[in-house]
Amino acid sequence: MLRKIKPYLLLFPAAATIVLLFFGGLFDGFLKSLGYFPAIGETGFSLKAYSSLFHSDAFWDSLIVTIRIAAISSVLSAFLGAIVAVVVFMMHEKSRSGALNLWNRLFQLPLTIPHLVGGYVIVLLFMQSGFLSKILAKVGVIEQIPDFPVLVNDSFGWGIILAYTWKEAPFVALMVYPVLERIHRKWRDVSRVYGAGNWDFIREIVVPAILPAWTVAAFIVFVFTFSAFEVPYLLGVTYPSMLPVYSYQLYSSGTLADRPEALAVNLILALLTVLLGLIAYYFSKRWNVLKGWE
């Protein structure tokens, strides 16, 4: 009996901590979002916070900005990451030189840099008085520094998009590359003999091979950017801000009475993430993308 439950007992401290901190926090947030806030004497439950959120323009503007930035960043990093992975793979097919290894490492470099540092890099490079604008002004591409487009702290969110694309593309490449490694070296020969050029090979063999891992990677990037805080806080504007920043603003700058709304934003974020996960899972099953590869 003891032998049977021993693994569970050994896992219990770690599992309990995770459950307590993660689900406990989530549950606490859920209760507070429903107005249960004994610290300010509120012990009843209501959907007031949700209702007022759904009636606030700031929330909808924030949600739209969040979806737009997360979607564009995910799509750009997913494509860029997949292209990088495929290029490295095709180069690997042709030669196995040391230069290729160097490229491989270079593409992975952004993975080692924290998001906040990545955000600062974007600020330093792309702000109007940044490195890039100075170079362009120096070489005469733009007349003066203010002619450089506003890419940091802009209302569209290009700075955030740039930071996430730069940071997450290597992540996508890293997820996709091991799958590409599963592609049999001789499949290229087979496809060539049967009339497939490079593009045909990529379309018919490489893309179907990477699709499952690629969609999962893109989804992870989307969910991450959807609920990330530090880069939007650093590179975004005060209005409309991305949902995590909006939640922080409500939580920290408002009164205690605004906190249920702030936590309701977090709960909505969590729910949307779960919903997106289910949608991604449904489509991956429906497309049968894993068939044959398992």
Next chain:
Amino acid sequence: MNQLRIIQLEKKFEDRKKDENPVFSLKPVHLTIKEGEFFSLLGPSGCGKTTLLKLLAGLEQADQGEIWIGETEITNVPPESRNFAMVFQQPLLFPHMNIEDNIAFGLKMKKVKRAERIERAREMLGHVGLKGYGQRFPDELSGGQQQRAALARALVSDPRVLLMDEPFSALDPSLREEMRILLSRIHQEFGTTVVFVTHDREEAFHLSDRIGVMSDGNLLQVAGAKELYEKPASIQVASFLGLKNILKGSAGKFGMENRSQQVELADSRKSSMTHLIIHPEKLQLSTDLEKQSTAEEIIFEGIVKQLRFNHGFYLCTVQTENTLLECSISSRQAETVSIGQKVKLSAQLKGLHFVSR
């Protein structure tokens, strides 16, 4: 005529780390393969047969020489434009496509409409005995079935030449036999020119119209199975074909001397010959020790060392004065012979084969 002509084709593989001699080189190959012929490249591992096949497919670039199909030179034509097909050692079916789509892959690359390519793929499935398997995925098929599907994929696009790189070597013996019969039937049915690489003599002999024996990057001899067996051009060929009773001698004006045995050569042009090959079935075993040699035959005297049953007949190993000779005898004759018994082996001079190297 869409014959495949290989003219002085050469390929060297350099060692990337050293600038010394090439690691392997395919010596100039000159060969014509007739349209509809089943041609096998036979040789041990690493002899260059797969390299030659890859050169034909366009998967390797030749250093020298030309490849022609009919009146068209294809030496520098990329593999995707040659309209060849290739079956590899492994089936190499694409795992994410069902069998029908795998078979129709070449047709898809040729922009054949889906309905037509599926119809042709289904028809081809019937030819290789996989009717009804079209919707399955490769991992739902056995190794033999996968290789059949690979064969169907190769044939469906009606290739000018079908290249096969040891396609049955990964299969177990019974499946291999089954696949040989299938391939033989399909070759007769479709009349496709086939270049087949194998290290299996039996396979090459069973399937081929002609066989090219290779060793160390050299194409040593090209001939039909019977001629190769009866008249190997060199000791290398004879050894690779597993021929027994190869007697080394010293070349003489009048004959070949195997120490005590003098073998008269009918043709003085053969004076440079240094080896004599006597096929086991050409040796007659006799228990009559009084038997004397005549002008047309050579006789060896020896003791029976071993009797081995081999597919319906016996192989009898006889220790003569200087060498071991093998002869094949019937089961009935084997009953009259015992190990340690003194016997005589005779062979007609006209049945002997001499080689110079």
